[in-house]
Amino acid sequence: MRKTIGLTGDGAAAEAMRQIDPDVVAAYPITPQTEIVERFAEFVAEGSVHTELVTVESEHSAMSACCGSSAAGARTITCTSSQGLALMHEMLYIAAGNRLPIVMINVNRTLSAPINIHNDQSDSLGSRDAGWIQLYCEGAQEVYDTVIQAVRIAEDRSVMLPVMVCLDGFVVSHNVEPINVLDDQEVKDFIGEFRPVINLLDTENPISMGNLTLPDYFFEHKYAQAYALEQSKAVIAKVDKEFGERFGRSYGIVEGYRMEDAEIAIVTLGSMVGTARVVADDLREQGVKAGVLKIRCYRPFPIEEVAEALKGVKAAAVMEKALSPGAPGPAVFSDVLGALYHKGLHVNLISYVAGLGGRDVPAKSIRKVYEHLQKIAALGKVDRILNYLDLRGWQ
């Protein structure tokens, strides 16, 4: 039976995991992901899942054990955050390169130093080239729905890649919201049985995986993997659409909010999307044609969708919670810029880095970004490309 209950983002992820009832979960606690592991361990203790929970001694071993179990044909989920994701970094590439359909929930938290347990997106954005699908959630309902979708996406025969579901630490992970939870059976039916292609336990048909691959074939191997990631966009859209048809909620690859006739737009991902919607609504009431472009699927990057959504705007700002020191611009900004270039578009595009280390991104600050965009729209050109929201001493 479907029901609405109050859950945190972490709680919603754990509830989705309970319903998925994966074969193996290997995870290690880290703030602000801990609540997921704790909740799931309760499910294991009470017997409401059949999962083998491997309480490993580090995130490094968490991802390693996940690779092992997935390669052994078991449906495998893990979750982490920040330093934990960084510690997994090596194995992220291996999981993708070995084409293992692992699902990971990453609760976005910044990276040391200085040590800080709060939210920004440095961790997963820093892992963008590992070859994982990355989906960013705005709120806890989307977390719940996306974790379920992720299983289908990862295991799709044409994808066979790991999927990272990202949610902002504390802002979403520790915020209680009303969550519409599906019936257990509905979830089971939606995800279906896992039929592994790679299976070490099939000892009658033994395989060798993780083989040394030298210059003669390495390039071809990696391109085949990259191609699968690029092509996965269609599967992500298909799964989301089917989810919507069955359960009435879907999110798309990107979502344009009031973008139809928007003259100025904020492009962002994660929880900042929600606040930006509120500010856009306020501005619309004042006659300002403001819109929001939410990037839900960050890897593969939705080149066509982003370019299409932004082609008519006079000015746009990419807001992201991560720096890319020494780069021409931060990660998402650079990708949006690249997408526009791909399509031969020139849009007055600026970058706003915001909310590092848990700095709140309130509505009034997002309003400042829109005001900046209005100025650029009136001017007809970008005055300053790289901007830092609410950074003390930055003018």
Place this chain on the structure above:
Amino acid sequence: MTVQINDTIRKLDKKSFPAWYEIPLGGTLVSEGSTDYHTGSWRTKRPIWNAEECSHCMICWIYCPETAIKVEGGKVTGIDTTLCKGCGICANECPRENAMTMAEGGEY
């Protein structure tokens, strides 16, 4: 470009892949051994097996790193010259004087 992607772990019928889309999923191979990769050319010395002296104790067989001691029905039948790298462990460990000896040169 439309291509047929290899989304399987294909039984290898050849050891070359003309295009990226023929690479098996994740570069995974069927475990079928590598006896078709010949390491006999590495040899600079060669073991000489003397059938008449051999007691078929299988000491050489258990210690041969290349699985190059050919056996059949519990008896040594010869050296697999396509695999033997000529390390000489067999001759060194052979308990008999003349059953396995090393000769200079890799060519048989």
Place this chain on the structure above:
Amino acid sequence: MPKMVEIRWHARGGQGAVLASRYLAASAIRENLYFQAFPQFGTERMGAPIVAYTRISDAPINLRCAIEEPDMVVVLDPTLLKAVNVTANLKEGGSIIANYPGTPKELAQELNVDGKFKVYAVDAYKISTEELGRPIPNTPMVGALARVLGLISLDNILAEFEEQFSHRFKPEIVQKNLKAVRRAYEEVQGI
């Protein structure tokens, strides 16, 4: 009814403010309301003054940021009235509901806010000590807040308590808590 009510909680670490804010929020589901309940995160441990937030609305809530100017402030511990500026950024005409042994008038005088805000007092320590044998202010304060808020019925507050806590506490403890919540709901007074 306003479109959205924003509430700030003041308590000391370990007093259960986060639990209370989540309990209130979950009760709102019974009224088909939308909500958010989130703590302000730091590394404060037991005893330190802490802050938590609740948003309640009749429409889905998109805002994903801290509450800067709350409509209401709830204070779980009377000692915080002096220790923390509990009325900071409270909206003009907003409400303050405190666990306080005196009258609302005395509370208003103590806070020096006479006439500026609506002031409500309830002696949650007395109630919880009498009903539960221990000074645990969090759940009674939810009862008092619900009364002032006027969006969630007493019945729903009580029903939610039963649902959330009946598997954790013994039945008699649940009943005692329910009585404390009900008393706070009924005994809260305001000016």
Place this chain on the structure above:
Amino acid sequence: MASLRELSQKEVLFTGGHRLCAGCPAPIIVKQILLAAPHAPIVVNPTCCLEISSAVFPYTAWKVPYYHNAFENAAAVASGIDAAINALRRRGKLDESKKFSVIVIGGDGGTYDIGFQALSGMLERGHRVLYVCYDNGAYMNTGIQRSGATPYGAWTTTSHVGEAQKGKQQHRKDLAWIAAAHGAYVANASLHNWRDLMRKVEKALNYDGPSFINVQAPCPRGWRFPESKTVEIARLGTECCFYPLYEVEDKGRKWIINYVPKNKIPVAEYLKPQGRFAHFFQKGNEYLIEEFQAEVDRRWEHLQRLAKMSEEL
């Protein structure tokens, strides 16, 4: 235990055509392990000589399921495989009667050093995995650098012999002891004694819990000896008690010495044929042999004490 003649009629599930050096001990050990495995083997291999030489796309010397993931995490990867077996069995997706021998085969760098944490985690959690370390006492794969397993005084490319320093300054870590402290089934073995090694492998894989076997693996290239002498050097290592053969049962409490040399030879006889110890035999460096001998004696005596105490159990 089957005789060699009987064993030779079994299929060897690791074939030639691999690219390990001539005279390498690793394939000899792998062969013995796979012949001894009582159930369907699944091999996890950290990055090491064995890995980069046995599975080179598109060739694989393996005829069993084989997985290489990274350098430092083989024990964790194997933990995941063990978890998958348990989970799938519980769900009825695996036949109850189908048994697996999950085996990690790794070098000492990936075991003593970088993989130490993962190994400890695997042993502590009690996975049904056998971890075999083919212990050649240095990072041979990257070109003979010192590891935690390198013996005292040995020359390596990161513990050179010069005026100021004579090879490695420390004695080697005794990993079997540490493994035993986890309560795992632990054994020390050597490739020259195939009967002892295979018995231990079989025992470990029938043990309902984690196990660790350290196997002496003389490396002709790194130890500087002729490639025909691999087995012979191993024998000397055991005869001088540098590499004693023993096992630890009863959750770390019962220590059993499996082989006591009739005449314990001086370590010099073991060191002499190895080029990495050449400086031990130069004038003025006699103290190196003495210190080496003293440490071997200390450990051997301690092992004997443990074994004696265990007899009372």
